[in-house]
Structure formats: structure tokens, C-alpha cells
Amino acid sequence: MSFDPQQIQDILIIIVAAATPLLLAAIGEVVAERAGVLNLGLEGMMIVGASTGFAFAYMTDSTIVGVIAGILGGVLMSAVFAFLTIGLATNQVAAGLALTIFGRGLANLIGEGFVGLKRSGAPHLYIPGLTDLPLVGRLIFGEDFFVYFAILLTGAVGYWLMRTRAGLTLRAVGENHTSGHSLGVPVRGIRLLAVLFGGACAGLAGCYLSLSYTPFWSPDMTAGRGWIALALVVFASWKPWRALAGAILFGGVAVLALAFQGLGVPIPAQLLNSLPYLTTIIVLVVLSLRDSRGALAPASLGQAFIPDR
């Protein structure tokens, strides 16, 4: 079998594209969960982001307008979730599942008139000379802006969360909301902002699917990526940079499962396709063995906060 080294770059580009929506959604969820809110509605927020993003991009013929609309769609969905879980202190798991079901229906409604329409994908970076470099040019200098933004976002969130006072406050709220409250920290305000940020990221991840990855709208086009992003957050043990590594691993295994088949690597397709899930389980086991106290998750994660007056 002849093997063209150029293929390595092609495969890496596909992996980056597959990892980007997972990373965007996971980064938002890391922030929300670090503040103590478990939002299982990622899939619902993503799919609404995908449909509003495509609808507005199609109507205005502008990718940027689509992206803004998709982000707003995700934010509005997360606002509903925030109202229920932070405002009314309802069960976060139930509200998150409901958000997913609601999001799926809403997205279908919004996208109803846009099924079967197409537009060209988001533009890719092109720097004469650099992008044309063999083997690495298109990988490093030829992605679309979603990819670069996702990496910048990871860096910014990682720095903000771990190195700034505001980030520390957010993490404190997620670890122990009662202590935070007694110190005068606005627990519910911080959680609201964290959830809205999560919604914005999920909306952006959704737009990436409908505006760049496969530039059309189709119901259920997220196909479970919201759930994989949720697993990714646990996999990353709530650390942004690990989420980046995890997204590339998850995306990488999924894409290699496809590429190996085409190359005729004699490994059963089912095994390859189950690798992302196997790696998640293995990494979870390794992580929890290493940290035997089991204190990986924010301590107040999933608990409703009702301030006493």
C-alpha cells in the first residue's frame, strides 16, 4: 500500500475539525460546572445554536450574523435553564434533561423552513506562503476561525479560571456555596453568568456544525456530540487545557476509526468505533485511582443553592 505523507496532514485536519465542536461545548460546561451547576442540556443548547445559526446566516447571507444568532440561541436556552435551577432551585439533572428534549423540538421548529438548503462553509484562513507550506501549512494556517477561536478561548478560560481572583471566586462558589454566601459573594449571580457563558459556548459549537463542519441544517445533526462533550468535561477533570487534549483525543480516535478502514488496517470497525468510549472509561479509572480521595468534581456540583435570609 502506497502512503503519501500528505495524507497525515489531511487526517490531522479532519481530527481538528471533529475536535472543535467538542472543545467549544466542553469549555463552556467546565465553567458552569466549576461554579457548581451541572447542565445536562448541552445537546439541546447546541442543536438550537445550530438551527438559529444556520437560519440567520441563510437569511442574511452572513456567517458572522449566523454565529451571533447561534450564540444568542444558546444563551437564551441556558437562561431558561438558569431560571429553573438557579432562580427556582429545581433539580439540575431533571432540568438539564428537559432542556435537551425541549431544545431538540425547538430547533426543529426554527429549522423547519431551512431543511434541504445549502450555503457555502465558513471561510478558511489563507496566508500566501505559510498556508502553502507542505505537510503543515493547511493544518496550522488554513483552518477556519472557529478553530482558532476555540484554542484562544481555552487559553483565556484556563488563565481566567485558574489564575485570576474572579476565577478563584467562581471556583469557590462551586466548591462550597454556603461559605461563599457567608463571605458576601453573590452566589446566584455568579452561577447565572457561568450558565449563560456555557450556553454561549454550546450555541457556538452548534453553529460550527451548521455553518462550517457540514454547512446545512438538518434535525438532530448534533448526533450526541453534546453528550460526548459532557463526558469530556469529566475526562478533563474540569481543567480547560485537559479538555483541549481530550477533545483532540476523542476526535482523533473517532476519525482514525474511519481512516484506518479506508487504509485497510485489519482492525474490526466496531472496535475502532468504540475506542472513544473505551478511552473515556480507562481514563476515568486511571484518574480516580490517582486521586483516591475522589475529590475531582467541584464539591457543590449539582446542588441547588437556596440562600437563607
Next chain:
Amino acid sequence: MRTLFTAAAVAALSLAAAGGAEAAGKVKACWVYTGPVGDFGYSYQHDQGRLAAAKALGDKVDATTFLENIPDSDSERAIEQLARSGCNIVFTTSFGFMDPTLKVAKKFPKVMFEHATGYKRNPNMSTYAAKFYEGRYVMGQIAGKMTKTNTIGYIVSFPIPEVISGINAFERGMQTTNPNAKIKIVWVNTWFDPGKEADAAKALLAQGADILTQHTDSAAPLQEAEKAGKLGFGQSSDMMKFAPKAQLTANTDNWGPYYTQRIQALIDGKWKSEDTWDGIGKNMVVMAPFANMPDDVKAAAVKTTADIASGALQPFACPVLDQDGKDRCKPGAKTLEDGDVLGMNWYVKGVDDKIPQ
């Protein structure tokens, strides 16, 4: 009080009876789809069939009920819900719905069931399927002539007979025009995940495929072919608008006439359990307009389609050699038997892949 209650019950009963009498004149037909109606592929075509039947039968039928996006694991509940809610005939449109449909059919002997692409029947359960493989033979011939790299990317969902027979028919068609061409097969283990289908398409293009075909339901692979300046085939529905420069043709499903005929049979009281398996000849499989190819390729494709329709050409005409070179035909037979095609779990000679077990 009790008399009042009884009176109310009687009234309700007679109302129900009246409803039943009315329903006898107006048949309620219901559908269960595996994917979203908006997949613009397989489920979309079934829904087009539903709309065609509704139009053809007018106010003789209530064809407004359908459930979309039903996973196999949840299909029994969905089918039973339809049977309970007054549907007279239920069309279940995915292979994976076979056992659940049979189970519900046995529970509701007065409701008629029609299961697509399966093989289990009951006095109140018919099966129907289209000979998709006929269209794939035509596509294989076109691909053999149009490929420059002699590599065709083939994206597939699950190793069920319908998919395997499609691959085999494609391979046999391709061999008639280009014995050097090879298909590269990638299993994605899903009927519908545009992102994953696109990833598979990109990987195949990177590995030298210049024509893509798929047995999954979204337009994503074809769109990738268009983006890369390569060629491809639409699946289930005409996907020309997604890839005006790439689509050579599409293997489209045309269920409208069948649905109309079966519902009409139920209205006339002539419905009985049957097995229907039609293809290009009866217009259950329709080739989308041939495009993006030179005139001689087009002419050959038109002729092949007409020959399959008339029965002059059989995609599985004997001998049919498997990967080991063994002839799978019965001695003296002209073609493979229908049962062999409907249960196909082996590749023909020339396919360079192993069926996942």
C-alpha cells in the same frame, strides 16, 4: 347518581361506536420513521410517500400521523402507541423495527402493519422493500467509467443484507465497465450523523477516492465531494441542490404509489398479508437525472436502467462468484434467488473488505 352515570357511560359507548363507524369510511394510516423527516434522505422519502398517498386518496384517509426519530430500542413503545391511538394501518419503515412490529402486530390483530425491508410476516403484517441494489448496479457502471484514480469511496452504515447487496451490485456494475477500479469501504455505524459521514468522506478523499457513494442518510458526503471538486451519488433522495457539480445520479426511493395502493386495499377490504419487493421496473426505485457525465456514459446508464426495468438485465445474473471464487447460484439458475439477495451476508468477488461480524 348511579343512573346518571350509567346513562353517561352508554352515551359514551354509543359515541365510540359512531366514531368507529365513521372510521370505517376514513382509514387512519400512520408511519414510524427511524430518522428525522428532515434528513432529506431515507425518512424524508417515506414521508414524501405519505404525503403522496394523502393527496391521492383525499378525504378517504387520515394520513396525518407519523412518529420520527424513533430508535430501534424504543420502537415497540412507539408502534404500540400508534396501534392504541386508533391507527388502522401502521407503516414501520426501518429494518430494526422488525421484531417490535411483529410483537405489536400479534397484540393488535385488528390493526394492519406493514414493515419495510424486513422478512417476518403475520396475517396482519406485510413486508415491503425496494430493490435498491438495482440502482446501485447502474451507479457502479457509471463510477467505473468516471473514476480516474480507480478508487471509489463507499460509506456504509450497518452490515445488514440491504447494505451488503448494494455493495455487491455496485461492485458487479463497476466490473462491467472498469475491472481495475476498487471500492474502499468505511463503516460509520450510524444511519444519520452528518459530521461523522463528512469525516468519513474527507478521509476517503484524502486516501485517493475520486467518487463517493454512501448508504447513510445525510447529504454530507456528497457535499464533501462537491467541495473537493470530486464526484458522488445521492442517496434515497435527489440531492442535486447540495452538489450541483458533483452528483452523477441518485438512487431515489418512491414509496407514494405503494402506500396509496395498500391503503386503498384496506379501504376496499382487500388488504392481505403480502411480501412486496419492487425495483426500477415498478418505479419503486427511480434514478435521479444523470448529470455531470459525458453523453456516452449517460447513454449507457440510460440503457442499463431500461434493461433492468424490463428484466433483460439482472444485477445478480449467474454466475455470482463470492470472495472465495465460489458460485453462489443454484445449478442451472439464471439469477440468484430473491431469498439469497434478501439475506445476503457475503461479498462478491472483487470486494476488498471483510464484513464486520
